[in-house]
Amino acid sequence: MKIDRDIVIYTAQKINIKEKYPVCTLAGKPTYALETAIAFHMILSVLLFTFVFLMAPACKKDQPAATEPKGYQLVWSDEFNTDGPPNPSNWRFENGFVRNEELQWYQPDNAFCENGFLIIEGKRERKPNPNYRAGSGNWKENRPFAEYTSSSLLTRGLFQWQFGRFEMRAKIDTRAGLWPAFWTLGVSGEWPHCGEVDIMEFYQGKILANVAWGAEERWQAVWDGYRRPITEFGDPDWSQKFHVWRMDWDEENIFLYVDDELLNATSLKQTVNRDAEKKNPFLQPHYIIVNLAIGGTAGGDPSHTAFPSRYEIDYVRVYQK
Numbered sequence: 001m002k003i004d005r006d007i008v009i010y011t012a013q014k015i016n017i018k019e020k021y022p023v024c025t026l027a028g029k030p031t032y033a034l035e036t037a038i039a040f041h042m043i044l045s046v047l048l049f050t051f052v053f054l055m056a057p058a059c060k061k062d063q064p065a066a067t068e069p070k071g072y073q074l075v076w077s078d079e080f081n082t083d084g085p086p087n088p089s090n091w092r093f094e095n096g097f098v099r100n101e102e103l104q105w106y107q108p109d110n111a112f113c114e115n116g117f118l119i120i121e122g123k124r125e126r127k128p129n130p131n132y133r134a135g136s137g138n139w140k141e142n143r144p145f146a147e148y149t150s151s152s153l154l155t156r157g158l159f160q161w162q163f164g165r166f167e168m169r170a171k172i173d174t175r176a177g178l179w180p181a182f183w184t185l186g187v188s189g190e191w192p193h194c195g196e197v198d199i200m201e202f203y204q205g206k207i208l209a210n211v212a213w214g215a216e217e218r219w220q221a222v223w224d225g226y227r228r229p230i231t232e233f234g235d236p237d238w239s240q241k242f243h244v245w246r247m248d249w250d251e252e253n254i255f256l257y258v259d260d261e262l263l264n265a266t267s268l269k270q271t272v273n274r275d276a277e278k279k280n281p282f283l284q285p286h287y288i289i290v291n292l293a294i295g296g297t298a299g300g301d302p303s304h305t306a307f308p309s310r311y312e313i314d315y316v317r318v319y320q321k
Helices: 005-013 033-058
Strands: 024-026 029-031 073-078 104-106 111-114 117-128 145-150 152-154 164-171 178-186 196-203 206-214 221-224 227-229 243-249 253-258 261-267 286-294 309-320
Touching: 104 286, 117 286, 145 286, 164 178, 164 196, 178 309, 196 243, 196 253, 206 253, 206 261, 286 309
Parallel strands: 104 145
Antiparallel strands: 024 029, 073 309, 111 117, 117 145, 117 309, 152 286, 164 243, 164 309, 178 196, 178 286, 196 206, 206 221, 206 227, 243 253, 253 261
C-alpha cells in the first residue's frame, strides 16, 4: 500500500506550536516536544484513514455464509464475488425476443457482477430488431424495434439437478411493468410438458410461487399456483430488502418458500402430464433461469416506470442430500 509522502510531510509541518527548545527534526525542519506528539498523532490518523480509504472498495459485502442445511450438501453455487461479466462456466444467455410477448430484447450486456452481487439491469433503450419482417404474424418479427433491454441467464447445458434445495437471496424491483423471476425447467420435453417451477416470480404487485406441467393439448399447462400481494407481508419496506426464496424438491413433493414461509406445496402424485406419454416432468433434472422481463402478457405497463431497473442477486445455491 502506497502512502502519499507529501500528505504526511504537509500534515506534520502545519503544526505551529511554539516551544523554546527543539528536540528533534521532522521532514527536515526543527520541531518541538508537543509539536512532535501532535504531529505523529496526525500522521497515524492519516495512515489509518488512507488504509481504510484504499481498502474500502475491496471489502466484501455482508453476505450470509453458505451454511449447509442439516442433511444437505452444497453441490453448486454462484456467489458472484468477481466483478465483471457473469461466470461463463455457470451461465449462458438468452438472446432477443424470447417469450410471453415481452417488450425487452435480451442481451448479455445487461448482466454484470458488482461488489458481490449479480445485477440484471432493465433499460429503456431502442434496439433494432434484426428479425423484423413487415406484416409478419409472429410477434418476434413484426416489431421493427425493441424499446427495452434486459438479460436472462440460465444453466441449461452446463448444470442441471434432480431433487434438492434450490435457493436464491435477492432484492427485486416491484414497480409497474417489471417481471423478475427465479425458476426452473426440465431438460427433456417442450414447454410445459418439460415441467416448470416458479420459485420466485413477481408482477403487478404480487409474488407468485407456481408449479406447472402439461395438459392434454400442446402448449397448454396445468398450474398449481400461488399469488400473494406484497402488501400482505405487512412491511412497507419489503421491496427495499433482500429476501431468500427456495425450493425443496424430492421424489414426492415440491415446497416453495420465501424467508422460510411456506407459500406452496405440490405433491408429485398430481404432476403427471395429461398427454398420451403420461410423463412426470419432475422426475427428471431441471436447470435454473434468472431473468428480468418487462411488460408482455402478464408483466403490466412499464411506460411510467423510471429506468434503469435493477434485479440484485446475492447468491444462487443448490444443495442435495
